[in-house]
Amino acid sequence: MTIPETQMRLTLAKAGVRWDAVRVTAAVGKRVADHLGAGCGGVVADGVHVWFFVEPGRGGELTLPGVTVLGRGDLLLVPADRIISPPGPHWARLSSRRTTSTLALYRAFTHGDPW
Numbered sequence: 270m271t272i273p274e275t276q277m278r279l280t281l282a283k284a285g286v287r288w289d290a291v292r293v294t295a296a297v298g299k300r301v302a303d304h305l306g307a308g309c310g311g312v313v314a315d316g317v318h319v320w321f322f323v324e325p326g327r328g329g330e331l332t333l334p335g336v337t338v339l340g341r342g343d344l345l346l347v348p349a350d351r352i353i354s355p356p357g358p359h360w361a362r363l364s365s366r367r368t369t370s371t372l373a374l375y376r377a378f379t380h381g382d383p384w
Contacts, residue, residue, distance in 0.1 A: 278352055285341025288368055289328030291321045292337040293378075301377045302362055310369040313348060314361035320345065327371040333378055 284290050290313075293301065298319030302309045313320045320339075323331070328338035339345055352359045
């Protein structure tokens with residue numbers, strides 16, 4: 270049985286192609302997204318973690334304690350754009366641009382004490 274695209278909630282997407290994904294805890298992710306404000310791209314959440322998206326190949330610049338980077342060869346379940354609330358993975362923040370600046374994200378991670 271094939272599920273019509275209009276009913277699909279999640280897509281298993283390859284990281285490192287259109288973006289790298291950067292995972293942190295939900296609490297840290299909320300503080301960082303709030304700090305970034307309008308500079309924040311799309312953010313996926315599942316209640317435990319959040320994923321920010323950066324340009325492909327740039328995630329390695331965010332090697333910090335508490336940060337997990339998904340790059341080339343990794344997979345991530347990405348919700349459809351219309352999925353903006355739980356349960357399951359959903360867009361906690363939609364943006365016309367999917368990615369966040371790696372430098373801005375690094376600065377937000379190291380600003381004050383988001384951890």
